[in-house]
Amino acid sequence: MTRKEIEKRCREEMQQTIPDKEALWERIESRLPEQQPVQQTAGKRSHIQMMAFARIAAACLLLVIVGAKSYQMFQKSLHSAKPDENQSYFTAEGSSEEEAAEESPKGEYDDWDVQYGDAAEENEGIAAPEASTSDEKKPLHYSDLAVPGSGSIHLSVPLKAPEGSYFSEADVLKQTECFVDVIVQDGAQEPDTGAVVYSMEVVDCYGAEVPENSLTIVSDTPYLLEIGHEYVLPLRQTEDAAWALTDACAPQFERTQDGKVLFQSGWYSLMTEESVPVLCDSRGTDDYFYDRMYLTGYAELEAFLREWERQL
């Protein structure tokens, strides 16, 4: 059997169709809501817009009335020989109740307050779903984080992530033998291979033990580790018993000095409602993560690593 014949055989076998397609559609149709959610949103939006319009119109009307009254007062003051009369104008002394109500700016403001208050309350209720977007975490910038000053490694040859490489949490967890908490002591690019040789001080270990207190890792990750910064790195042992980054195509966990950890969104197990987005400066067109970074408590990462360790 040729490869094509095998594929044909598979295709034939995968030709199962829904036994009763029409009945299934009827089932789906019966469960569709009468009113489509998008329409509801549109309805809400138009209601919100109408309320906003009404408020603007009321404000304009008020301005016109107040303006007209002010102008009238100004005219009166110009033509009046008795300034006291102007004073009594606002107190509505000697004028009818109707006139007082009509003329009193305070009364109009009272009405406006009531109207505005009601509208505000109503509007608050309507706008709640949209307002929820403002509850979303405001992004921080990397420069806002409690990390040591930058100690960038000079590159004479630019590094690029290997073509077609994707980060996969499951794969990394599967291939990783240990996660090490390290502080980068030094780093330099090898002129011949372009890879960077990092020297690190080991702070902590999860999974397999790294025998030494210091570690040397050679990596061509374009997401450079900064000298003096603290990272948690997933490592695996190579054939020649050296330690290497399990995944070099994405940024590593970076610890901050205030007990947080910066991670990229591919670590979906760490993504919670508490995760705060962090914008980093792009390292260039091949940087796929500068706007996919998040901050969480180090305790979250520690719990995650302990669980991983337990399942080893």
Add this chain to the structure above:
Amino acid sequence: MTDAEFEAAVGKVTAGDKTGLRDLYDAYADTIYRLFLGKVHNHQDAEDLTSDFFLKLWECAAGYRPGRGHRCWMMTIARNMAIDYLRKAGRTVPVEDAEAVSPAALTETQTAADTVTEQMQTEGILSVLPEDEQEIVRMHIAAELTFREIAAILKRPLGTISWKYRNAIGKLQKLAEEGSLL
């Protein structure tokens, strides 16, 4: 269905027009059903999931961003639903367990060959492959997704996907040569 046709149907759905969803259903119900069937191995569950899938599509159609490849988008939703379903049902099959039925190991003895034959009779020829290879073959053949699309959905390197696919077809070819393929 082309991207343009899909976008037109999605436009109808977001406007609350059920005919848009019907268009999508007519075009993709069988493909989605097959993918679910491959995951849950049960016609009734696959039907239920297909029904839930189209209801979900009705709710989240507005989230579709044109130009991203509609099949990839739909298959990602379907796959996540299947995974959630299996998790809830406590039916996740570890890859290691699935690989225990590898043809290379099984065809060595007559008993093993019988097991393969029996398995193929009840579950089809793909059942002799590990779960991840089955999924890739189904996505490529039944859902007509490209390797690049599959790589994006499964979040695996493109090379891994194409290698696993070739490997899967190669295993089936080997079984056929040995006369073990029904």
